[in-house]
Amino acid sequence: MKGWVNVTAVEASTTGIRSIEAEAVPTRFARGWHCLGLSGQFKDGRPHTVNAFGQKLVVFQSGDGGLNVLDAYCRHMGADLSKGTIKGDELACPFHDWRWGGDGRCKKIPYARRVPLRARTAAWITMEQDGLLFVWNDPEGNPPPPEVAIPRIEGATRDDWTDWVWQEIVVETNCREVMDNVVDMAHFFYVHYSFPTYFKNIFEGHVATQIMNGLSRPDARPPGKGPRMLGNSSVASYHGPSFMIDDLTYHYDDMDLKSVLINAHYPIDGNSFMLHSGIIVQHSDKLPREGAEAMAQKLGDFILKGFDQDVQIWKHKTRIDNPLLCEEDGPVYQLRRWYEQFYVDVADVRPEMVERFEFELDTTRPVEAWKQEVEANLARRAAAGRQA
Amino acid sequence: MTIRADNRLLDGAPMQPLDCHQCGAEVEVRKASWHQTSVQWSAQALRACLERRAARSGDGGGPDHGLFPGCTALRESIVRAALDGALAVPED
């Protein structure tokens, strides 16, 4: 049967059957800042392996406290520097003890009189901010322009906010799939059991924004004891190809809960990526320190569940360059046009990739349909409850 | 990767030029229904927009990190164009 389906797809033009088209995944990795996670984890006095951008990298803290990222393979005989040890300001290779500085230069070979010429390996530009480590990737090798700097996250360093609750998972697909979420309103209902009522996207320059308000779903999370969650409002922006800051407020019947959610990733290779989520929650009268910490944990677990819901789809879906959209879908094509700017040389970034585009979705029909579906789910559950 | 066209623009109404009644900025607009709106700005139109200029000068890096949600004058212009028929809006 499978073969038959394939044949039909090829003959789409004569049969009227739409074919799915997909080019190979890009061979280069996006230009931009990528978050490697909480910076604290790299400060334990040991080098760390990070598989990113189709390579193996090593992250290590030098004596000055700074975090450095180098290509993990030693230029001497190819050993893995992330299995080495930190000696003062340098990273010592486990094979023959060559000492590498954070700038990528070999500083010393203890058993040699002199370091040979060209003893230099690839070093990435790093940045530490708000408790997070970022690395700059640019296939052209240029430094990061200031206008693409990752904005500060105010709550991350404030006493009246919790610490980060941070999660990481490896996802076995190309990272374009996670980007598509920016515009995919309907999947929030069907995959994540939320209920969007307002949805707008704005793309401009290197920033892609999703503004979404939603209601909570009584059929997904039966209202328990304690404060009742009514809904949420979210303004989430990708600052570059991989780091999204989401100002997310949960509305309860007796309070508003302010949080900042990070949704970030870095490509491991063309067919896998590391997906990160981080959340901080603001303390309030209703939710003092301990309550807020507990809430951040709870939300963190909830977000991890959300990732898993996406992963179940991604695992089994196919890559598609020609999605067939209805008018109630978001601007998938325009998002991908925006995303393309990170995969071409700076000189080849075309105006259409960066010019401002706004898309406000008409949620009238989706909201109608979803209200009915929620009602039906509740009725079915009530009926089952009576039977039991 | 090839940049592809939105199937909705190929099979339905295309984006259509529209001038903002306040600043004269020329943008491209499409409405798939009364409550759906797409707006394509150019760099030139963005420079012309008064509200945008005001927003930029007051960019305090608040929680939204200087996000400009959209121009209200342009929004009005779009509603007007839709009401007087200059901008086609498909019936339900």
Ligand code: FES
């Ligand atoms: S391979 Fe690294 S020192 Fe020899």
Ligand SMILES: [Fe+2]
């Ligand atoms: Fe999702």
